Amino acid sequence: MxxxxxxxxxxxxxxGIILLGTLxxxxxxxxxxxxxxxxxxxxxxxxxSKSTLxxxxxxxxxxxxxxxxxxxxxxxxxxxxxxxxxxLILNAFPHQLKRAWNRLVYSGTGQAxxxxxxxxxxxxxxxxxxxxxxxxxxxxxxDQVRSIQIK
Amino acid sequence: xxxSGLYKSNNKSLLLGFVATCGSFIAxxxxxxxxxxxxxxxxxxxxxxxxxHTSKNHFFGDSDSGGSLDFREIGLxxxxxxxxxxxxxxxxxxxxxxxxxxxxxxxxxxVIDYNFYSQENSRxxxxxxxxxxxxxxxxxxxDVPVTRPSVFLPQSIYFERTRNLTLSADSLLFAGAYRxxxxxxxxxxxxxxxxxxxxxIEHFVFDKDLPGKLREDISYAGKIQYQENNERxxxxxxxxxxxMKYKQAGVTGEPAPGKINFTPWIASLQIxxxxxxxxMEYARRKTSLDGFNNTQLDRTITGESYYIQGRYRFxxxxxxxxxxxxxxxxxxxxxGTKNALTREKPRHNYxxxxxxxxxxxxxxRHIQLRSEIHFIxxxxxxxxxxxxxxxxxxxRWRLFALSATYSF
Numbered sequence: 001m002x003x004x005x006x007x008x009x010x011x012x013x014x015x016g017i018i019l020l021g022t023l024x025x026x027x028x029x030x031x032x033x034x035x036x037x038x039x040x041x042x043x044x045x046x047x048x049s050k051s052t053l054x055x056x057x058x059x060x061x062x063x064x065x066x067x068x069x070x071x072x073x074x075x076x077x078x079x080x081x082x083x084x085x086x087x088l089i090l091n092a093f094p095h096q097l098k099r100a101w102n103r104l105v106y107s108g109t110g111q112a113x114x115x116x117x118x119x120x121x122x123x124x125x126x127x128x129x130x131x132x133x134x135x136x137x138x139x140x141x142x143d144q145v146r147s148i149q150i151k
Numbered sequence: 152x153x154x155s156g157l158y159k160s161n162n163k164s165l166l167l168g169f170v171a172t173c174g175s176f177i178a179x180x181x182x183x184x185x186x187x188x189x190x191x192x193x194x195x196x197x198x199x200x201x202x203x204h205t206s207k208n209h210f211f212g213d214s215d216s217g218g219s220l221d222f223r224e225i226g227l228x229x230x231x232x233x234x235x236x237x238x239x240x241x242x243x244x245x246x247x248x249x250x251x252x253x254x255x256x257x258x259x260x261x262v263i264d265y266n267f268y269s270q271e272n273s274r275x276x277x278x279x280x281x282x283x284x285x286x287x288x289x290x291x292x293x294d295v296p297v298t299r300p301s302v303f304l305p306q307s308i309y310f311e312r313t314r315n316l317t318l319s320a321d322s323l324l325f326a327g328a329y330r331x332x333x334x335x336x337x338x339x340x341x342x343x344x345x346x347x348x349x350x351x352i353e354h355f356v357f358d359k360d361l362p363g364k365l366r367e368d369i370s371y372a373g374k375i376q377y378q379e380n381n382e383r384x385x386x387x388x389x390x391x392x393x394x395m396k397y398k399q400a401g402v403t404g405e406p407a408p409g410k411i412n413f414t415p416w417i418a419s420l421q422i423x424x425x426x427x428x429x430x431m432e433y434a435r436r437k438t439s440l441d442g443f444n445n446t447q448l449d450r451t452i453t454g455e456s457y458y459i460q461g462r463y464r465f466x467x468x469x470x471x472x473x474x475x476x477x478x479x480x481x482x483x484x485x486x487g488t489k490n491a492l493t494r495e496k497p498r499h500n501y502x503x504x505x506x507x508x509x510x511x512x513x514x515x516r517h518i519q520l521r522s523e524i525h526f527i528x529x530x531x532x533x534x535x536x537x538x539x540x541x542x543x544x545x546x547r548w549r550l551f552a553l554s555a556t557y558s559f
Contacts, residue, residue, distance in 0.1 A: 058380070111193050129190065
């Protein structure tokens with residue numbers, strides 16, 4: 001009797017640990033993407049609101065508070081990192097952003113973001129372009145660019 | 152028939168050559184010049200060819216006898232950031248569309264944009280030059296295939312007859328926006344002179360081509376829009392007043408030099424999701440003619456248009472569209488009976504109801520194929536220039552279109 005009860009308790013606590021452990025892994029995985037927004041070191045901002053970030057990537061905000069023109073860099077529509085960035089960080093869809101950029105470009109009211117071919121190029125362009133903003137997988141961050149907090 | 156072109160001959164090959172030159176220039180610039188140049192200058196363009204077949208009536212060429220290839224759109228635009236606050240934008244377009252557009256190269260827009268106020272949450276700018284007229288969701292990019300949801304925009308609102316009038320105007324426009332955490336309110340207000348030298352506009356206004364000419368008067372347009380920051384919801388309201396006057400040709404029996412006020416307003420709503428998008432627009436157009444000393448001409452008539460459109464992306468590259476689109480030339484005579492009696496035109500000339508189903512296939516980032524079929528009751532938006540005699544038009548007809556577009 002006692003033995004089996006202890007055994008049951010062991011099983012339950014084991015299940016509990018597995019469950020909590022899984023949640024611990026899964027929940028941060030849902031809430032945070034592995035992308036991080038990066039900027040050129042010349043940009044003084046340390047954090048941006050989500051709506052400001054949406055306006056920047058929607059190509060509606062053209063300059064930083066210090067007057068430097070904002071240069072937006074993106075990966076191609078098909079790039080998994082671009083899709084993840086749009087969905088999880090901007091809460092938008094890649095095809096929808098593309099439509100918004102087309103509206104600006106073809107009505108003469110704005111410019112499209114600058115597309116780069118790879119994550120390596122993204123890092124180089126952000127590091128060397130004044131006022132640049134883009135995104136990268138957190139694991140690829142280097143000290144040439146600055147990661148910025150999104151509120 | 153159309154606005155005077157910049158070049159009269161060989162315009163298509165000229166523009167194509169220009170597109171090719173720019174393409175190679177950009178390619179070489181990207182490869183060998185400093186990044187600064189390409190970060191401030193952008194060039195985009197497109198070329199599109201459409202095949203049209205109609206069961207009856209003419210839409211862009213002799214479309215009912217074996218089909219028509221008479222719809223071709225080519226465009227090239229450039230933009231440059233001069234300083235953080237100063238931009239210039241320009242676009243050339245060659246559009247061949249049956250009898251209503253002959254393919255001459257036109258300056259679609261050419262604008263200096265000065266951002267005189269910019270804060271994190273608000274901004275304001277002045278735009279001077281040939282500016283696209285704000286009108287509903289699609290007017291500013293109506294000639295650019297990749298920005299349209301289908302081969303043809305809903306014709307009840309974006310119809311051919313007054314297109315030159317609503318296209319662009321030499322004007323000064325004020326634009327402002329204010330953003331909150333949820334969304335952005337933006338507005339545009341401008342005044343200037345639109346383009347009215349067009350026989351199709353005379354047909355729209357007078358129901359016939361008069362001996363004299365229409366001349367523009369100072370006209371106004373204003374638009375207010377709210378959209379969520381991720382564009383899930385977009386709503387807008389546009390009101391414009393286009394003023395024209397009649398210039399007599401000096402022949403006997405001609406009407407007096409009267410004035411024409413064309414005052415449309417349009418309400419627009421769009422809801423976007425990952426796989427689908429729903430768009431609705433409703434428009435009312437009041438046309439007032441006054442001072443012609445002619446009971447046939449001096450009158451006020453109000454037209455009405457609306458459509459509801461659904462788009463569904465069932466694969467990443469494949470999208471289906473369905474739309475129901477309605478136009479009435481005169482809200483006091485939706486069946487066209489009264490107008491038909493007094494103007495000697497068939498009843499169906501005064502309305503149009505169009506069911507459209509279509510498919511878009513985006514093959515790659517540059518090439519898109521589209522196909523659609525329209526089931527139409529009425530000829531209310533049929534281009535007059537392709538169908539000179541309204542009495543020869545048929546009430547019930549179908550339109551099939553297949554288009555290929557290249558863009559960069």
